[in-house]
Amino acid sequence: MCLILLAYQPNEHHRLIVAANRDEFYGRPSASATFWSDAPTVLAGRDLEAGGTWLGVDDKGRFAAVTNFRRAPSDAHKTRSRGDLAQRFLCGDQSAEAFYQGVGPYREDYRGFNVLLMDNTGLFYGNNLSETLQRLSPGIYGLSNQRLNCDWPKVTEGQERLGSVIADPDIEIDGLLEILRAAGDARPFSNSFIAAEDYGTCVSSALVIEQSGQVLFTEQGFQPGGALGDRANFNYQVRP
Numbered sequence: 001m002c003l004i005l006l007a008y009q010p011n012e013h014h015r016l017i018v019a020a021n022r023d024e025f026y027g028r029p030s031a032s033a034t035f036w037s038d039a040p041t042v043l044a045g046r047d048l049e050a051g052g053t054w055l056g057v058d059d060k061g062r063f064a065a066v067t068n069f070r071r072a073p074s075d076a077h078k079t080r081s082r083g084d085l086a087q088r089f090l091c092g093d094q095s096a097e098a099f100y101q102g103v104g105p106y107r108e109d110y111r112g113f114n115v116l117l118m119d120n121t122g123l124f125y126g127n128n129l130s131e132t133l134q135r136l137s138p139g140i141y142g143l144s145n146q147r148l149n150c151d152w153p154k155v156t157e158g159q160e161r162l163g164s165v166i167a168d169p170d171i172e173i174d175g176l177l178e179i180l181r182a183a184g185d186a187r188p189f190s191n192s193f194i195a196a197e198d199y200g201t202c203v204s205s206a207l208v209i210e211q212s213g214q215v216l217f218t219e220q221g222f223q224p225g226g227a228l229g230d231r232a233n234f235n236y237q238v239r240p
Contacts (some may be wrong), residue, residue, distance in 0.1 A: 001020055001023045001144065001145055001189070001194065002020070002022055002023050002054070002067040002068070002085035002144060002145065003020065003021045003023075003067075003094070003142070003143070003144050003154055003155070003158060003180065003192050004018065004019075004020040004021075004055070004065055004067060004116065004142070004144075005018070005019045005020065005140075005141070005142050005143075005155075005158045005159060005161075005162045005179065005180075006018045006020075006140070006141050006142075006143075006158065006162075007139070007140045007141075007162060007163075007166050008117070008118075008123045008137075008139060008140075008141065009138035010092045010139075010140065010166055011139065011166075011169060012211065013169055013211055013212075014047070014169075014171070014208065014209070014210055014211060015044040015209045015210065016060070016063060016118060016123070016207065016208075016209040017166055017171065017176070017207070017208050017209075018055075018063070018065070018176075018205065018206065018207040018208075018219050019158075019162060019176040019177065019179050019180055019204075019205070019206055020055055020065060020180070020203065020204070020205045020206075020207075021180045021192060021193065021201045021203070021204050021205075022045070022054045022055070022201070022202050022203040022204075022205070023194050023199070023200060023201050023202065024202045025198060025199050026197075026198060026199065026200065026202060026224045027198070027224065028046055028047070028049055029047075029049055029205045030045060030046060030047050030049075030202070030203075031045060031046040031047035031048055031193075032045055032203075032219060032221060032230055033045045033056075033203075033205070033217065033219040033232050033234070039059045039090070039091045040059070041059040041090075041091075041206050042056055042057075042058050042087075042090045042091060042233060043056055043057050043058065043059075043217060043234060044056025044057070044086070044087075044090065045203060045219060047081070047083045049085070050081035050083055050084070051081070051083070051084070051087065052066075052081050052083020052084045052085070052086060052087040053083050053086045053087050053090070053203055054066055054067075054083055054084065054203075055207075056086060056087075057090075057207060057209070057215060057217060058090050059236070059238060059239050060120075060238050060239060061118075061120075061209050061213065062089070062090060062117075062118060062119050062120075063092075063117070063118040063123075063209070064085070064086035064089045064090050064115070064116065064117050064118070065086060065115070065116045066082045066083060066085055066086050066113055066114065066115050066116075067082075067113070067114045067143055067144060067145055068082060068111060068112055068113060068114075068139055069113050069114050069127050069128055069129075069145060069146070070141065070143055070145045070146060071132070077110075077220070078109060078110055079109055079112040080106065080109045080110045080111075081110075082111060082113040082115075083108055084110075085103065085113065085115050085116065086115070088090070089117055089143055094131060095119050095121055096117035096118065096121065096122070096124045097121070097124065097133055099117065100115075100117065100124070100132070101134045102124055104131055107128055107131070108128065110128065110130050112127070112146060113127060113221030114126075114127045114129055114143055114145075114147075114148070115127065116143065117133070122135050122136070123135075123136045124136065125141075125143075125148050127147070128181050129203055134148075135142060136144070139221075140159050140162055140163050140166075141159070142154075142155035142156065142158050142159045142162075143155070144189070149185040152188075152189035152190075153184070153187050153189060153190040154184065154189055154191060154192045155189075157190075157202070158180075158182070158192055160178055161179045161182070162176075165179060171208055173206045173208070173216060173218045173233075176205050177204050177218065177220055179192070180192050180193060180201075180204045181193045181194070181204075183195075186194050193226070195222075195225055195226025196224070196225070197224050197225060198224070200222065200224065200225075200226060201222055201226070202222055203219055203220070203221055203222065204219070204222070205218070205219050205220075206218045207215070210240075212235075213237050213238040214235070214237055214238075215234070215235070215236050215237070215238060216234070217233070217234040217235075218231065218232070218233050218234070219231065219232045
């Protein structure tokens, strides 16, 4: 039950601001965010079971993220990992639209997915149900395990919290991470953060890409029960 909150071109200073939770079984092997040894231009965490990533950015400021899309009946028999989408986009040099067009013939080989892709032409959203990407206008968006900007409380209220945080142009990374800690209430899909023993929020990520090309990326890991794990911070200038 992942959550991605993002603001695209919210002001003259920032191109993209992201606050995201990855919810997964704690026992699934994964690596913390770093620049990959086999793809040095990519900064992302890595799923060591299937090899892909749930969220990342490259040295040009291109961005990709995926969540699962809840579908009935179950599509557990599908063979391709959703994280493959984000990995292949970030490791390649195609535009978002050209890349997604290439995915088309294989789209139904993946379990239900949502994907966000950003390059120098814009920010785009796609899922299993569409053959084309939707170009997103400047604004604040929320994505979990249904369509973009669905009416789940953690999505709608998360968008409101993100809007409040970025109202101050001096954005604090810890302020973005705090948005993701909402425990929710009795309403379904109201908890942004999950703290259990077997499954929960494994990673919270905060990403800021400034119009100047400066990239700030922080990943905070979590252990079973919501205990704090490792934290990694990155700060670099995109290359032309």
